[in-house]
Structures are given as structure tokens and as C-alpha cells.
Amino acid sequence: MKVLKAITVLVIIAAILVVGVYVFLTAKNFSGINENGRSANNNKPKVSTVPLDFTKTINILILGSDQRSWDASGRSDVIILVNINPKTKKINLMSIPRDSRVEIPGHGFNKVNAAYNSLFYSDGGIKLSIKTIENLLGLPDGSIPYFVVFNFNGFKKVIDALGGVTIDVTEPMHYHSKLGDVNIDLSPGLQHLDGEKALEYARFRYDRYGDFTRTPDGKIHGRVARQEKLIEALINQTKNLRTIWKLPQISKAISEAIYTNITPAQFTKLALLLKNDTSKDLNIIPFPGEDKYIDGISYVVPDYDKLKEIGKKYFWPKSVE
Secondary structure, three states, X not given: OOOXXXXXXXXXXXXXXXXXXXXXXXXXXXXXXXXXXXXXXOOOOOOOOOOOXXXXXXXXXXXXXXXXXXOOOOOEEEXXXXXXXXXXXXXXXXXXXXXXXXXXXXXXEEXXXXXXXXXXXXXXXXXXXXXXXXXXXXXXXXXXXXXXXXXXXXXXXXXXXXXXXXXXXXXXXXXXXXXXXXXXXXXXXXXXXXXXXXXXXXHOOOOOOOOOEEOOOOOEEOHHHHHHHHHHHHHHHOOOHHHHOOHHHHHHHHHHHEEEOOOHHHHHHHHHXXXXXXXXXXXXXXXXXXXXXXXXXXXEEEOHHHHHHHHHHHHOOOEOO
């Protein structure tokens, strides 16, 4: 399977818990998530947990991987950095195109999604991905202490557990790969998508905009823009009372769908903190870059100086006391 898309932590947090009465049920169903460095699923790599400090801003890196299993190698085809301010309860989010040409520490320049691939780099994986993003934004080491990784099946499971998502599809989306592993068929119009169809929407890039295109008016189009639109729709949807009653099954789906160093107790605390958030509390930061060919290879070439400014303004570790 080629490109696999993922939900962001915003959806996870909003879907896990909207009202306090579900804390116990959510934590119980979340037992599948690795706790205290141990993995509940044998093929999930062990992780070290990090204390959750609400006196500082919180950065979480979200990766959508094409891994078939958690102990296999894979690429990170969705890369989203999330910043949460525990005091204001505001959220900053920036999607980083997978084809962004960046410096991968110790390896020189390459596409950013290569940092997660252990077949490409011997030290490839979550740690190298975090170092790469910190370096790209000019952040101090350790500025991104938390991560969440989704795979293909996990995305579909969580969307289905949520009862689907309503999206206005603005153009015909049709694509069938020669190998038959990618089949996308969506018609324009407002419609309710199940997990399979939502994945088709999120992964479609077979139009004139591809993954990422910035038009002369400064607007971003393509798959990255659709991911952000999907995030907003899901966040707003999780405020619906009908979704609240589904929280136990949603949390169970999430526990099976993700690999993370955030514990069930920490997820619950974050969920309670952000339980009243809507898309109005979300600040989506446009990625500064242009699509270009270098030596015959297609890249998104970032504005490196602008990214350092974004890092300092939106993602720099700060005290909020």
C-alpha cells in the first residue's frame, strides 16, 4: 500500500473524552495503549514515557505511517506538529508535506518522510523524525517530547468508531492504480464518509495540486489542505452529543490504532483540558514552501528562515504559569 493517511491528536483528544463522566470508561478501554514503557500489543516497540507538565506548552508530533505492522519499517506520509497551551487551551497545528526537502541530522538533505524509514537510515524512526522536525524549526533538543503514530487500518477504525465524518467534497476524485492497491472514487458534494471513504478523501493527490501547491493568492491547495479540512470537521463533530455516547468504543478503537508514548492517564488529562475546544480554538499555520524539481526529483522546498520564525512563535517551549 503506497500512501496511508492518519488522524491527528486533536481528533484523538476530542474523541476520547468530551465530558468527565466518561473518564473511567475511556481509561479502561485505553488499556491497549502502551503504559509505563510497556506495549500492550507484542509487536509495538517499547517506549519511555514523559511526565505531562501543564505549566509549559506541549508539543506532540503526529505521524501517519504506511507500516503494515508496528515492528515493520515504513514511511511517515503524514507529518503534523501540534502545540497545546494548557492555560489558554488554544492549539497550534502545522502540516509538514511529506516531500519537504529538509536536512536530516547525520544524513544530509532528503525528503522529510525518509527520516522515519529504518530501511533507508539505520537510525530511522520516531527519534530521528523528531530530531529532524526540531532542526527544521530551530527548536532546542527535547522540544517535542510526545508522539502519536497511526497506520492505515487505524485511521479507518477510528473514523468508523466516530460514525463517519461529513465532508464537502469540492471536486471529482477518481484514481485507480495499476497494481490495484489504490482505488479512489468520490463525487463532488456534501456527504457522510465512512472510514474507507474518508481515507480515500485524505490520500487523494491526483489532481493539478498534488500533495501541496501554493497559488499566487497565497492559498494552499492539495492533499495537505484536505487533511486540515478533515481535522476541523472531525473536531467539530466530536462535540455532538451523539458522539459522546460512542466514546467507549472510540477509545477502544484508538487504543488498537496508535503507537504512542502518551499514557492513558495523560490522554485523559489532555481530554479533560480540551473538552470544550472547537475548531475556533485551532490555529492552522500554513506551511511556507514551494513545490520545485531539483535534479529531476519533486520536492516541496521550505522557506527555512520563515520556518525558524514559526518555530519560535508557535512551537518554542514556554512557561504558561
